[in-house]
Amino acid sequence: MEINTQLKSLADKINLLKDKIETEESTKHAFILPFINILGYDTFNPTEVVPEYTADLGLKKGEKVDYAIFQDGAPILIIECKSWKEKLTIHNSQLFRYFHVTKTRFALLTNGITYQFFTDLDEKNKMDEKPFLEFDITNLKDNAINEIIKFHKSNFDVNKIVDNASLLKYTTEIKKQINNELQNPSNEFIKLFANKVYTGRLTEKVVEEFKELVQKGFNQLISEKINDRLNAAINKESQKQKEEAEEITIIEDNKIITSEEELEGFRIVIAILRRKIPTSRIVSRDTQSYFGVLLDDNNRKPLCRLHLNGGKKYIGLFNNNKNEARQAIQSIDDIYQFENELLETVGLYEKENN
Structure with missing residues (x-):
């Protein structure tokens, strides 16, 4: 079964069962362990998936991270789990403390629905505060699936993932900023466009008027782009149907023999x-x-x-x-x-x- 089909099946299972899952432990068994299995790791093999992984940190002993995935005897991914009802907040996470001790390059914080992958782009051996990859497994996009596949046991390559992580991290942040500006444009964003089309002085009143214009302009542009793509797809399908009909006609005509x-x-x-x-x-x-x-x-x-x-x-x-x-x-x-x-x-x- 292909990984995208397995992820879709897990998403369907989560939507069906989540209201019956009450605890963090249940979230692990019902949602998170199946995800680890989809990545190709045997959750029943203690040399591949280690639950309650301990990595002593200085004088602080005995703290555990929920899971560590091993490859060739070394941890390649540590995972901290929360209940599916909890929001993910990295600032109280043990992942920060364990990241440089375990020498892993990747950490995962998840509640079984939202997944956040971290690495050390900003400062070597210190986990970044922002994830380079984040997705909701019940609403997966194709680009997220392509990144998940890179973590599969058969594909896992530290250098390739790290090399791509920077691009992913900043692309994600840029998309968030664009979305924020479209929802609630800042004065700087409004002035960026107003200065290009308005010749007068940008008073507070003018900026406020342009706020609506900028929002409306972007919404119309997005709608037009979507319609253009839909129309292009419809026209392409119509052309395909026309060509198929012409082929059928030619085949039928070739069967006609006038005596x-x-x-x-x-x-x-x-x-x-x-x-x-x-x-x-x-x-x-x-x-x-x-x-x-x-x-x-x-x-x-x-x-x-x-x-x-x-x-x-x-x-x-x-x-x-x-x-x-x-x-x-x-x-x-x-x-x-x-x-x-x-x-x-x-x-x-x-x-x-x-």
């Missing part, structure tokens, strides 16, 4: 009808089921249909309501017997035009 007998029958129909209309108005349309003859190449003006490829031969004639009535024929020469009917059909269409 010499059908062509001879068509020539007989022309010979009959040319007395009343120019031959240029008499058009053939062969299909897999029949050989059709139309007036002015118009499907709504059928003159007759020749059914010549089956065991029995028929000519299909059309009445006032344009309903087809089949008449059996022994050979195409019998078409001459229906001269009056064919001429009457032409007359009906000519009356419609007058």
